[in-house]
Amino acid sequence: MIERIYLDETGNTLPYRNLAREACLLEAVGVGECILYLWQNQRTVVIGRNQNAWKECRMEQLEADGGHLVRRLSGGGAVYHDLGNLNFTFLVREEDYDVSRQLEVLVGAVNRLGIHAEKTGRNDVTVDGRKISGNAFYRADGHCYHHGTILIDVDKASLSAYLNVSAAKLRSKGVDSVKARVANLTDFRPGVTVEQVRQALAGAFGEVYGLSPERFPEERLDRAVLSRQEETFRSWDWRFGRKIPFTSELSERYDWGEVCLQFAVNGGIVTDVQAYSDAMDQELVAALPGLLKGCRYGGAPLAEAVGQLPQPDSGAERMVQDLQRLLVERCTG
Known part of the structure; x- marks a missing residue:
C-alpha cells in the first residue's frame, strides 16, 4: 500500500x-x-x-x-x-x-x-x-x-x-x-x-x-x-552491444512486437546468437542467446531449447509458442 x-x-x-x-x-x-x-x-x-x-x-x-x-x-x-x-x-x-x-x-x-x-x-x-x-x-x-x-x-x-x-x-x-x-x-x-x-x-x-x-x-x-x-x-x-558474423537471420513481426534472431553456425552447431526485439518482455528476449548457443542448428532442437523459457503468464506463453513456430518453419540445417 x-x-x-x-x-x-x-x-x-x-x-x-x-x-x-x-x-x-x-x-x-x-x-x-x-x-x-x-x-x-x-x-x-x-x-x-x-x-x-x-x-x-x-x-x-x-x-x-x-x-x-x-x-x-x-x-x-x-x-x-x-x-x-x-x-x-x-x-x-x-x-x-x-x-x-x-x-x-x-x-x-x-x-x-x-x-x-x-x-x-x-x-x-x-x-x-x-x-x-x-x-x-x-x-x-x-x-x-x-x-x-x-x-x-x-x-x-x-x-x-x-x-x-x-x-x-x-x-x-x-x-x-x-x-x-x-x-x-x-x-x-x-x-x-x-x-x-x-x-x-x-x-x-x-x-x-x-x-x-x-x-x-x-x-x-x-x-x-x-x-x-x-x-x-x-x-x-x-x-551498441556487439555485432556477430552471422550466417543466418530470421525476422518476423507479431502483435507483441518484432523479433530478429541472428545465428553464427559452425559445423551445424550454433556458436553465437544475437536476439533483437521491441517486445515489452525484455527478460524473455535477453534469455534467448544463452538457451540457443550450443544447440544443433535446426528447427526442432532450437524450438525445444526455447521451450525452456519461463512462461509465467499467457503473454510469455504466446511469445514462446510464436518463437518455436518461427524456428521450426524457417530454420533448416
Whole structure:
C-alpha cells in the first residue's frame, strides 16, 4: 500500500545522466513509496533493451546534428526525445506496482489540460486515435518502474529523420509513417507548455494516490553510484552491444512486437546468437542467446531449447509458442 509519494525533477538534459538517476531512484525507493520522476533529454534517440541500434536509428544523421543515442533498461521500441517532450518514470517496490493506477495519473493529467486521452493498445496513451505517450516497464530484484514520454511540442520532422521504423510495424498500426501515427498535445490545445504538463502531472499524481507529493530527498542517492551508472549508460558496449558474423537471420513481426534472431553456425552447431526485439518482455528476449548457443542448428532442437523459457503468464506463453513456430518453419540445417 502506497503511504508516501515523492516528486523528483531535474533540469539536466543529458540522457546518460538522466538514465543513471532513474536507475539509482529505482534502487532507492522504499516499501510503501512511489516516486514520480520528471525529466527531459535534448535531441536523443532512446532504444529498448534488446534493440539493434543500427537498425532503429539513422546514426550518421543523429551524430552529425550533435544528438545522442542511449539504450534504456526496459524493453519496447525506439523513441525520440527533445525539449518538446516530457519524460516520466513511476518507481515502486514490486508489491506496490500498479500499472493501471499509474496510467490513471497520465490520463488524468492530460484531461486536466482539457484534452480527452485514453489508454489503448499494449502501452500507449492516445488522443483521437493518435499516440501522445508511449510506455515501457522494467522489474529487477523486487523493484519496478514504468516510464515513458509525453509529446507536447516535439519536432516531428526530427523524429522522422532519426528513427528508422520498419514498414511492417507501421502497417500493423495502419499508418504509412511514424509522423502520422503520433501527435503533440499542441495539436489539440495550441500553446500548451511543458511547465503546464508538469503541473498537471503533479496534480493528478496527488489526486490519484490521495496524498501530497513530497520532494525526494537528494541525500538518499549515492553520488559515486550515480557517476558509475552514468558511465555505464554512456559506454559504447552498453549503447551498441556487439555485432556477430552471422550466417543466418530470421525476422518476423507479431502483435507483441518484432523479433530478429541472428545465428553464427559452425559445423551445424550454433556458436553465437544475437536476439533483437521491441517486445515489452525484455527478460524473455535477453534469455534467448544463452538457451540457443550450443544447440544443433535446426528447427526442432532450437524450438525445444526455447521451450525452456519461463512462461509465467499467457503473454510469455504466446511469445514462446510464436518463437518455436518461427524456428521450426524457417530454420533448416
